[in-house]
Amino acid sequence: MQDLKLLHEAVLTGDAKSAKAITEKALAEGVEPLKLVQDYMMPAMSEVGRRFECNEYFVPELLLAARAMKGALELIRPLLTASGAKPTARVALGTVKGDLHDIGKNLVAAMLEGGGYEVIDLGVNVTPEQFVAAVKEKGANIVAMSALLTTTMPAMKTTMEALQSAGVRHQVKVLIGGAPITQKYADDIGADGFSESAAGAVAIAKKVMA
Amino acid sequence: MSMFDTKGHPVTQDGRKPNTLKKLARLNTALRHQEPDRVPISDFFWGGFTKRWQQELGLPADANPYYYYDLDWIVTVPNMDPWIRPFETLKETPEEVVVKTGFGSIMHKHFEFPMPEMRAWETDSFEKLEGSRFDDPADPRRFFAGGDNQIAGVGDGFQRDTPPWIETVKSLRPDFPVYGSIIEVSECLTRLIGQQNAMLWMGEEPERMGAVINRIGEFYFQLARAEMAAGKGLLDGFVIWGDVAYKKCTFMSPKYWRTYFKPWVAKIADHAHANGLPVIYHGCGNVKAIFQDYVDMKIDAYNPLEVKAGMDVLELRRQYGHAIGFCGNSDIQVWETGDHEAIRHEVLRKLNAAKGGGYIFQSDHSVSSGVSGRTYDYIVKLVRDFGHYPIELGDFEERL
Numbered sequence: 367m368q369d370l371k372l373l374h375e376a377v378l379t380g381d382a383k384s385a386k387a388i389t390e391k392a393l394a395e396g397v398e399p400l401k402l403v404q405d406y407m408m409p410a411m412s413e414v415g416r417r418f419e420c421n422e423y424f425v426p427e428l429l430l431a432a433r434a435m436k437g438a439l440e441l442i443r444p445l446l447t448a449s450g451a452k453p454t455a456r457v458a459l460g461t462v463k464g465d466l467h468d469i470g471k472n473l474v475a476a477m478l479e480g481g482g483y484e485v486i487d488l489g490v491n492v493t494p495e496q497f498v499a500a501v502k503e504k505g506a507n508i509v510a511m512s513a514l515l516t517t518t519m520p521a522m523k524t525t526m527e528a529l530q531s532a533g534v535r536h537q538v539k540v541l542i543g544g545a546p547i548t549q550k551y552a553d554d555i556g557a558d559g560f561s562e563s564a565a566g567a568v569a570i571a572k573k574v575m576a
Numbered sequence: 577m578s579m580f581d582t583k584g585h586p587v588t589q590d591g592r593k594p595n596t597l598k599k600l601a602r603l604n605t606a607l608r609h610q611e612p613d614r615v616p617i618s619d620f621f622w623g624g625f626t627k628r629w630q631q632e633l634g635l636p637a638d639a640n641p642y643y644y645y646d647l648d649w650i651v652t653v654p655n656m657d658p659w660i661r662p663f664e665t666l667k668e669t670p671e672e673v674v675v676k677t678g679f680g681s682i683m684h685k686h687f688e689f690p691m692p693e694m695r696a697w698e699t700d701s702f703e704k705l706e707g708s709r710f711d712d713p714a715d716p717r718r719f720f721a722g723g724d725n726q727i728a729g730v731g732d733g734f735q736r737d738t739p740p741w742i743e744t745v746k747s748l749r750p751d752f753p754v755y756g757s758i759i760e761v762s763e764c765l766t767r768l769i770g771q772q773n774a775m776l777w778m779g780e781e782p783e784r785m786g787a788v789i790n791r792i793g794e795f796y797f798q799l800a801r802a803e804m805a806a807g808k809g810l811l812d813g814f815v816i817w818g819d820v821a822y823k824k825c826t827f828m829s830p831k832y833w834r835t836y837f838k839p840w841v842a843k844i845a846d847h848a849h850a851n852g853l854p855v856i857y858h859g860c861g862n863v864k865a866i867f868q869d870y871v872d873m874k875i876d877a878y879n880p881l882e883v884k885a886g887m888d889v890l891e892l893r894r895q896y897g898h899a900i901g902f903c904g905n906s907d908i909q910v911w912e913t914g915d916h917e918a919i920r921h922e923v924l925r926k927l928n929a930a931k932g933g934g935y936i937f938q939s940d941h942s943v944s945s946g947v948s949g950r951t952y953d954y955i956v957k958l959v960r961d962f963g964h965y966p967i968e969l970g971d972f973e974e975r976l
Binding site: 380421424425426427429430433464465466467469470472490491515516517518545546562563 | 624684686688689690691692693771772775776778779780782822823824825826827828829832865882884885908909912944945946
């Protein structure tokens with residue numbers, strides 16, 4: 367049996383090749399898929415988030431770790447689905463209508479996946495109707511919206527109104543983020559949570575789902 | 577209509593108007609950290625703002641904020657595309673257009689949306705990036721010929737067949753202090769391979785990527801040299817465009833930035849200074865971790881100092897004194913509220929930074945379509961009313 371701490375290390379250092387190889391071997395040796403995720407990969411991504419918050423890690427290191435996590439998760443996810451294991455929550459994530467920026471959204475997706483969340487990435491320029499559809503048709507528990515521009519922020523409020531009008535607002539928690547977004551704006555539009563950074567998004571998601 | 581779309585009026589006289597020379601003296605005095613007659617003011621305007629401003633103020637379709645407000649400086653952009661070639665149109669409808677540019681990026685521009693989307697990149701592998709060879713940085717077409725180029729053409733607006741840079745410079749010179757400009761490596765990488773690939777490859781292969789950065793750094797240094805030579809005697813200063821930070825910190829570690837990015841900024845700044853041109857560096861985001869480096873490079877002024885990234889010009893003045901000038905930092909989100917009381921507070925507070933010179937009043941990035949024409953009108957009036965030296969700000973005085 368190999369040392370599974372190496373999986374933690376591989377994700378933490380963004381070594382995608384090793385993360386995948388260790389996961390493959392561990393699964394072949396009969397290690398529980400959920401154990402790999404919960405005991406090694408998620409703690410590794412949590413540490414990545416901590417280092418990012420402390421400016422010990424920067425965007426390149428975060429992206430590498432996320433890629434390593436994703437590669438290993440691709441091997442594990444079918445097994446988890448087959449076993450009936452549920453994700454922590456299902457997040458419908460997108461950059462709001464009129465805004466075509468995606469790197470911030472992609473970083474949030476990576477961190478949420480690393481935190482055990484299933485992410486439905488709706489992409490950029492996502493209309494309020496698309497967010498509503500993700501809740502109704504795909505069972506999203508969280509709607510997460512990103513905006514980079516001050517001129518596209520109002521689309522977050524429009525989406526909140528669309529969720530309300532569609533009668534699904536009570537079914538979901540709404541998180542928002544992006545360069546111009548503040549806690550005050552989140553409060554003003556009635557969002558459930560706001561995060562300053564990609565790493566902080568996981569903690570906020572956990573808090574609102576508690 | 578886009579941010580770099582301002583062309584000068586037809587040149588009817590030789591030389592520069594006395595008012596232009598006065599504006600140049602105002603700008604240069606401020607950049608020398610001395611007090612001119614009043615605080616210089618200018619900005620970068622979204623095409624969407626200009627249209628709104630024209631409509632709200634009942635101005636003709638060719639009205640331009642630079643001329644209307646007699647603003648104190650303007651920036652021009654030559655063709656900085658790695659490969660000089662026309663856009664290749666991949667899709668075009670009345671609502672949107674998709675083109676491949678001289679950076680090899682596939683750009684989607686929806687005319688209703690303020691900013692374009694980069695969908696894909698011709699240079700889509702590390703090997704292709706390492707193997708890429710750009711056109712001559714000193715190719716005269718960059719400065720003396722019209723044509724498509726991504727920086728001028730695909731942004732807040734969409735414009736084909738940009739006029740020759742040198743003609744734009746000459747046409748603006750009678751009325752404005754005119755700056756040339758160059759992008760630095762970070763801005764090139766975003767367009768050439770996408771920001772995510774750039775970051776990923778820096779993390780994956782830091783030294784190999786460093787070699788690429790150095791090669792591209794040399795390319796843009798040579799392009800800057802050629803631009804300064806092409807505009808010899810016509811330019812009043814030089815802007816370096818380079819975004820290396822986001823809301824929280826630099827994208828890459830300060831150590832990596834210092835190793836590979838900073839030396840090229842320093843070389844361009846040194847060359848500009850050797851040619852008698854002051855340098856304004858434009859970099860978004862929170863750059864506090866590397867701000868001292870810009871002081872060390874003798875950058876004359878830092879722009880835009882985004883409030884949403886935690887930058888505050890008064891805090892910076894307290895920390896750095898007059899070791900560097902500042903350009904910007906007036907909170908666009910306050911401007912967008914249209915609330916005159918809040919705007920007055922914002923504008924007058926920031927004017928404290930102009931005491932002793934060393935400050936050019938601008939927004940903390942650019943004037944968006946979220947700002948009303950009346951609001952901008954009010955802001956210019958405030959700066960003109962309260963920006964006279966000696967500056968007296970009454971209730972808004974702050975000790976620095």
